[in-house]
Amino acid sequence: MVKKTYCNMLSRSKPGPGDGGNTGSWRVLRPVINLEACIPVKTKRKSCFNCWMYCPDCVVSKTIPPVINYDYCKGCGICAEECPAGAISMVAEATSNTEEK
């Protein structure tokens, strides 16, 4: 008897980096990681990675150190909110970027 599983009957999507499109110049704030406070960098162990896990656009790498792909980061601030070490700050985009608008 073949065992049926629901997971084979449901449609699923797996978001990937850049699926939300290139961010362009409209982002107001960008997340910056303070590597001195980042847990995997400090411990030299693959741990935490909340920023990688919670980023809705999948643009943070699960590496030591974690790296943010600013081409696609939307500046939502979720990573900064979820970082248990407070290692991510949302900083204003460069003035030159703002002046372009």
Ligand code: SF4
């Ligand atoms: S959530 Fe914060 S402490 Fe954890 S890996 Fe990301 S930057 Fe480092």
Ligand code: SF4
């Ligand atoms: S600001 Fe948002 S989109 Fe950018 S890296 Fe953080 S969670 Fe991802």
